Amino acid sequence: MSQLSTTPAIPDLAPPADPAPRRRFRVQRSTLSGLAPLVAVLALGGALTVANPRFIDPRSLSALADSAAPLAMLAIGATVVVLCGGIDLSIGALASLSSVLLAMWIPTLGSAAIPAVVATAAAAGLLQGVLHVVFRIPSFVVTLGGMTIFSAIALVISDAGTVPVTDTSVTKWAFDRIGDYIPTSVILVLVVVTLVTVVLRVTPVGTWIAAIGYTEPAARLAGLPVYPVKVAAFTLSGTTAGLAAVLLVARTYAGNPTMADSLLLPAVAAIVVGGTAITGGHGGLWRTMAGAIIVTMLRVGLSVVGVPSAYESILYGVLVIGAVAMTIDRSKVGVIK
Numbered sequence: 382m383s384q385l386s387t388t389p390a391i392p393d394l395a396p397p398a399d400p401a402p403r404r405r406f407r408v409q410r411s412t413l414s415g416l417a418p419l420v421a422v423l424a425l426g427g428a429l430t431v432a433n434p435r436f437i438d439p440r441s442l443s444a445l446a447d448s449a450a451p452l453a454m455l456a457i458g459a460t461v462v463v464l465c466g467g468i469d470l471s472i473g474a475l476a477s478l479s480s481v482l483l484a485m486w487i488p489t490l491g492s493a494a495i496p497a498v499v500a501t502a503a504a505a506g507l508l509q510g511v512l513h514v515v516f517r518i519p520s521f522v523v524t525l526g527g528m529t530i531f532s533a534i535a536l537v538i539s540d541a542g543t544v545p546v547t548d549t550s551v552t553k554w555a556f557d558r559i560g561d562y563i564p565t566s567v568i569l570v571l572v573v574v575t576l577v578t579v580v581l582r583v584t585p586v587g588t589w590i591a592a593i594g595y596t597e598p599a600a601r602l603a604g605l606p607v608y609p610v611k612v613a614a615f616t617l618s619g620t621t622a623g624l625a626a627v628l629l630v631a632r633t634y635a636g637n638p639t640m641a642d643s644l645l646l647p648a649v650a651a652i653v654v655g656g657t658a659i660t661g662g663h664g665g666l667w668r669t670m671a672g673a674i675i676v677t678m679l680r681v682g683l684s685v686v687g688v689p690s691a692y693e694s695i696l697y698g699v700l701v702i703g704a705v706a707m708t709i710d711r712s713k714v715g716v717i718k
Contacts, residue, residue: 457666480636593611
């Protein structure tokens, strides 16, 4: 009677691949990605210094930082929304509306007009966040509609004109300087971005935002407070839009229904150029600060080399497309629509 062979199969004795080199590569790539905005700032600064040696004059650098402050403030809250995987297209229109409200409220409220306007902008952001999560409307649609509504309200209440600030002392502090070269607007931006960063790093909120941005369904299954976090992100975006309006009114002594409309594309450019993935989950606020400096330096560079300002929007569009192409996480997007 024949016997079946019971010879055991020879196991694969090849050692498992060492994952350490792959981990080291990911760490190195992440480090390089984080340093890229800083390298770009230094490279642009060097190029502008060669083109115009007066660029590195302390007064010129102070003016550059002061010019970047409203843009950076506007982009702080919008960055958190993007980290959650959303987008806020209403920040420019909301800041314009806030500037009109501030100019109109100063005669009756005085200094209290500033917190009132910031609170109103925060409430507008809160409303958009609630509409987004409760009715499950894409953030793109909600904020696009919000942008139209805010612009229309600003035009109606201002009679489509500029509203002058009657008491300039209310906002003068936001256009002052500490010493000769440190703008108070920059100090305000640094305080806000530091506070938000501390909250994201010290509390679990930062981890929740990253998880929601990477994969929202998994974060929901894990029991994370997805909806409250997203609503809070939109509320913060509205708050920083209101603060950006204060900085803009401080330098123009007036509110205008289109004052900050032109800052939407530069703000988005600052976010993506700073390395925050438009698909969410990856990036940071300090990267956005570097992105705001880059965008402002590019605008200065265009004027230095004699390029008409009309070409700025073309440059910002190219920057946004190129930065998104480099930072988007294609593993999260099965089909590009």
